[in-house]
Amino acid sequence: MDKALLRCKSIEKINNQLYCLKEIESVNRYLIVGTSHALLFDTGYGYLDFKEQIKKITDLPVYVVNSHGHPDHGLGDYLFKNVYIHVNDYYQLLAFDNDSTTKLHTIKYRYKKLPELKNYINEQQYIKPGNLSHTKFHFIKDHDKFDLGNLSLEVIEIPGHTYGSIALFCPEKGWLFTGDSVCYYNIYYQMGLQLQAPWKVYIRSLNRLLNMNKQVSELYPAHGQKPIPLSAAKETKEAIFDLVKNYQDDRMIKTINKDAYAHYYKHTLILYSNEMVKEALHNGLDD
Numbered sequence: 001m002d003k004a005l006l007r008c009k010s011i012e013k014i015n016n017q018l019y020c021l022k023e024i025e026s027v028n029r030y031l032i033v034g035t036s037h038a039l040l041f042d043t044g045y046g047y048l049d050f051k052e053q054i055k056k057i058t059d060l061p062v063y064v065v066n067s068h069g070h071p072d073h074g075l076g077d078y079l080f081k082n083v084y085i086h087v088n089d090y091y092q093l094l095a096f097d098n099d100s101t102t103k104l105h106t107i108k109y110r111y112k113k114l115p116e117l118k119n120y121i122n123e124q125q126y127i128k129p130g131n132l133s134h135t136k137f138h139f140i141k142d143h144d145k146f147d148l149g150n151l152s153l154e155v156i157e158i159p160g161h162t163y164g165s166i167a168l169f170c171p172e173k174g175w176l177f178t179g180d181s182v183c184y185y186n187i188y189y190q191m192g193l194q195l196q197a198p199w200k201v202y203i204r205s206l207n208r209l210l211n212m213n214k215q216v217s218e219l220y221p222a223h224g225q226k227p228i229p230l231s232a233a234k235e236t237k238e239a240i241f242d243l244v245k246n247y248q249d250d251r252m253i254k255t256i257n258k259d260a261y262a263h264y265y266k267h268t269l270i271l272y273s274n275e276m277v278k279e280a281l282h283n284g285l286d287d
């Protein structure tokens, strides 16, 4: 298998019941395997069909769930007939799918890092609007449960990074899957308040996760290092407070989206807009 295929179709076995199907250096797509069902958390950009990778791991029926509606988590949903997502992110995901210009932009960005991808991707098909029109979406809410037989996954609403962001918690193992909301990686917060919640809402979500400290053994984020400790959520919270106190020194940098201010704090980099500073100064941070 050459480099491009390898990096779109890699299988990393974390243990017998947990696999990571990473797509290039983008999202960590997790496959959790129980005795009656499996669950795929996020589908990535879906540059290449990776269903055969899932088949290599399990023949069980697979629930497909999105952590939120960003393109690197949900554009790959076109590969599946049924997908679960929070209703608050549904329209956002469809809007990305209908935006051929942005889809082309993300592919070009990826070619810079992995030129061989060009040989495998059907670019014209991929950037066509409406690829997700063949997928049926089901809406999930707080405390919904996916029963995988000997394992289960509970939906925890954590609005912030998007209004429809969710985490999944596996009580039998103590695994917490946090999407983009907690990770030792870039946390994007520059898309505007129409698409991303005020800081207070995000902090409330982080507090909710921190309150689960007795139950959580390992945290599996959608990007970067994995697993990481739950203290990463505390660090993210501290990073927001630090940002609002010290934003004056932050520089603007280029990102895959728009340019954004960069605030570094320990393992975390928050990329944000002026609007978010104004929001914090206006509304405060204490919940």
Ligand SMILES: [Zn+2]
Pocket: 068, 070, 161, 180, 188
């Ligand atoms: Zn995201």
